[in-house]
Amino acid sequence: MKGRQIILDQINGREAAALMVDGQLDDLLVEGDAPRPGTIYRAVADRPVKGQGGMFLKTPDGNVFLRQVKGLAPGDVMLVQVTGYAEPGKAIPVTQKVLFKSRYVIVTPDAPGINVSRSIHEEDERDRILEVAHEVSREEGVGLILRSACEGADRDEIAEDIANMLDLAEQVLADAEGAAEKLLDGDGPHLAAWRDWSEPAEVVTEAGSFDTHGVLDALEDAQGSRVSLESGVSLFVEPTRALVAVDVNTGGDTSPAAGTKANFAAARALPRALRVRGLGGQVVLDLAPMPKKDRRGFESALRSAFKRDPIDTTLVGWTPLGHFELQRKKARQELREVLK
Known part of the structure; x- marks a missing residue:
């Protein structure tokens, strides 16, 4: 369809x-069973982790882990937000950069200014959206990011969404003192779909x-490791405890350009293959053989594919053995875990 x-x-x-x-x-x-990304806690600093530049914090849902802490001491109270899902045996990752995200706007406390998504190019439309935001915005020191969904959206809907998120931010930020407590649940799947799709x-x-x-048929396929592409090319996406291994196969094509064609097809398909399986962390690509002169083009194809992906992914580069490495945020729970 x-x-x-x-x-x-x-x-x-x-x-x-x-x-x-x-x-x-x-x-x-x-x-899933873990706290949703976007959940906000009032947390209490517990103990630093030597050598990692981080600290464990106490919350009602157990310990969470905050990176790059400076000037924090055990017993300090702060607001933190869940940024993703934890790897097995590790604490939930959080940040002190709390955001309030909805369909049309992201409220950014302590980052003042009003900005419009760069994907909205028409100047008249950008001016219209900015006009709405300036009419509704009421606090200094709180910033707004107007999302791409604002393009063509009803003026009143945008204004209402901005006002609601500003009210929510004001309510949560005013509740920063006291014992460890969950202040806001992250959005569930249905609300997150409305917000981001x-x-x-x-x-x-x-x-x-x-x-x-x-x-359901697509989910059954996604629980397997094989991803079939055009011309007999296939990927095998296999999560291990340490990393996600991706193997590229050319199929029955034995032409000199088979490896290059297979690798470029894999680059286009990889973001979706990882996304629907809920996979993140370290990703290592074992590519089909191709000339070194084609590596730059492959990187460009991979970068273009992940640019359209909503999950933050860093292209790390080539290893001495010719593998390509990625680092991907764990923004989803693994499909095989939630469907057990």
């Missing part, structure tokens, strides 16, 4: 949202729609 569909349903009793693009599963959000799409909310719209 052509076009975009946002499908809101449940899997094994867990709230879930799927984004289908031209009949392919493009993204997936599933409720803002391009035009058909929205399906009927119970059982994962079955009737092909999501």
Whole structure:
């Protein structure tokens, strides 16, 4: 089926949202057992971690880990926000740079200024959005980032969203003193889908729609390691305890350019393959053989593919053995864990 569909349903009793693009599963959000990214705590500093420049903090949901701490001492109280999911056996990662994110706006405390998404190019539209923001904004020292969803959106909807997020930020920031406490839950899958999947799409909310719209079949494929691409090319995406290993195979093509073609196809497919499986951390690509002169073009293709991906990914570079390494934020829980 052509076009975009946002499908809101449940899997094994867990709230879930799927984004289908031209009949392919493009993204997936599933409720897990860990605190959601975006959750805000009033936390209490516990103990520093020597050699790592970080500190464990106490919260009602257990210890969390804050990196790059300066001037903090055990017993200090602060607001922190969950940035992603923890690796097995590790504490939940948090940051002191608290953000309040909605469909049209991100409120940035302590980062003043009003900015419009660079993806909105039309000057008249940028001026219209800025005008709305300036009318609603009321506090100095609090910044606004107007997201790409503002383009073409109703003026009143944008204004209402900004006002609601400013009210929420004011409420949470005023509650910074006291014992460890959860102040705000991160958004669940259905709300996060509304917030982040803002391009035009058909929205399906009927119970059982994962079955009737092909999501369950796509999930069954995603639980395997093989990703089939054009011309017999395939990827094998295999998470281990230490890293995610990706192997590129050329299939039956034995032409001199087979390796280069397979690697470029893999670059285009890799963000989606990692996203729907909920994989992050260290990623190592074992590529098909190709001339060194093609490496620059491969990096450009990979960079272009991840530029459109919503999850922060750093292209680290080549190893002496010819592997390519990535570092990817753990913004999703692993599919194999949430579907157990």
